[in-house]
Amino acid sequence: MNKIPVGILGATGIVGQRYIKLLSNHPWFEVTELAASEKSAGKKYEEVMKNRWKLEGEIPHKVKNLVLKECKPNLECKIVFSALDASVAGPIEEEFAKEGYVVISNARNHRMDEDVPLLIPEVNPESLQLIEIQKRRRGFKGFIVTHPNCSTTHLCLVLKPLHEKFKIRKVIVTTMQAISGAGYPGIASLDIVDNIIPYIPLEEDKIENETLKILGKMEGGRINYANIAVSATCNRVFVSDGHMESVSVELENKPSIDEFIGCLDEFDPLKNYHLPSHVKPIIILREEDRPQPRLDRNLANGMASIVGKIRRCKVLDYKFLVLGNNTIRGGAGGAILIAELLKYMNII
Numbered sequence: 389m390n391k392i393p394v395g396i397l398g399a400t401g402i403v404g405q406r407y408i409k410l411l412s413n414h415p416w417f418e419v420t421e422l423a424a425s426e427k428s429a430g431k432k433y434e435e436v437m438k439n440r441w442k443l444e445g446e447i448p449h450k451v452k453n454l455v456l457k458e459c460k461p462n463l464e465c466k467i468v469f470s471a472l473d474a475s476v477a478g479p480i481e482e483e484f485a486k487e488g489y490v491v492i493s494n495a496r497n498h499r500m501d502e503d504v505p506l507l508i509p510e511v512n513p514e515s516l517q518l519i520e521i522q523k524r525r526r527g528f529k530g531f532i533v534t535h536p537n538c539s540t541t542h543l544c545l546v547l548k549p550l551h552e553k554f555k556i557r558k559v560i561v562t563t564m565q566a567i568s569g570a571g572y573p574g575i576a577s578l579d580i581v582d583n584i585i586p587y588i589p590l591e592e593d594k595i596e597n598e599t600l601k602i603l604g605k606m607e608g609g610r611i612n613y614a615n616i617a618v619s620a621t622c623n624r625v626f627v628s629d630g631h632m633e634s635v636s637v638e639l640e641n642k643p644s645i646d647e648f649i650g651c652l653d654e655f656d657p658l659k660n661y662h663l664p665s666h667v668k669p670i671i672i673l674r675e676e677d678r679p680q681p682r683l684d685r686n687l688a689n690g691m692a693s694i695v696g697k698i699r700r701c702k703v704l705d706y707k708f709l710v711l712g713n714n715t716i717r718g719g720a721g722g723a724i725l726i727a728e729l730l731k732y733m734n735i736i
């Protein structure tokens with residue numbers, strides 16, 4: 389099979405590096421273009437990444453010698469994955485979509501636009517109906533699909549089956565988020581070593597708002613947001629990778645604890661699609677001291693949400709922990725799964 393050529397915008401960053409690693413042996417996609425800021429453009433990837441490659445192992449052979457380009461829509465590829473800083477992502481992504489590229493973005497800029505899918509493939513594939521509306525309305529030859537915020541992704545993967553079966557009324561979530569979530573060089577070591585920082589700019593709003601769009605319903609060409617009260621508190625903690633979330637939920641229909649666990653355990657709507665990055669999306673750990681970021685963040689290739697400590701809550705109905713890999717399922721891996729779904733559905 390001829391592989392589909394893809395480009396990475398923001399290829400030098402933390403999420404960009406993750407794309408390069410995850411796509412290095414992908415059966416459907418081949419990285420043909422890398423792009424970043426003006427200061428990186430014109431140089432070989434290997435040269436720019438000296439002392440900046442932060443992932444295990446070496447830079448994959450096939451991309452080492454690719455020359456970084458500017459983020460302009462003259463790249464030789466069909467799909468671009470955008471891991472751009474949010475300060476620049478919005479207009480760059482629009483330019484690419486206008487010129488006919490399929491843009492799959494990890495940046496926040498277009499997530500809440502009413503004609504842009506905010507997609508988790510297992511959760512709301514029907515939101516892809518927005519693509520045609522977006523193209524028509526904006527005169528784009530291509531289109532933009534966005535991937536949610538990293539914490540929101542893992543939260544919604546777990547809330548989806550519960551909402552479908554028992555109807556969620558309220559969610560209280562407190563996050564403990566890893567430092568890689570702030571990009572590179574990210575947060576200063578003097579601020580985070582031996583510390584917890586109870587503030588991540590815009591993060592609480594992103595979780596509260598994106599969740600309602602993702603769990604909403606497509607009706608008459610638009611999304612009706614879910615009617616759930618979501619309250620989020622976000623903290624940056626001294627962990628390299630893996631966001632932990634402590635979640636309590638109130639449900640309209642009251643399941644037994646076995647029904648609650650069974651509902652999460654059965655959830656695997658893409659199991660017959662044979663997508664290369666698919667894993668069973670929820671893993672339940674029964675040990676009372678799990679999940680833990682260092683031990684569990686790479687279970688199922690970093691593509692699953694790891695749930696543990698499921699128990700009754702004396703204020704709402706149930707409480708539990710969710711651990712999610714932020715740069716894989718919460719970043720590049722989640723966006724690659726979107727591209728795989730688009731191909732499966734013959735949208736690309």
Ligand code: NAP
Nearest residue numbers: 398400401402403424425428471473474495569571572719
């Ligand atoms: P990062 O490490 O700071 O990387 C940012 C990237 O943006 C770099 O490649 C940088 O290129 C590029 N860039 C900056 N200014 C630019 C400009 N003017 N023109 C073109 N490119 C420019 O950030 P990150 O953590 O990888 O995050 C990337 C995006 O994904 C952000 O929007 C972030 O919110 C989102 N996200 C991050 C995570 C995570 O866990 N880190 C998870 C989900 C989503 P240069 O090296 O050339 O400056």
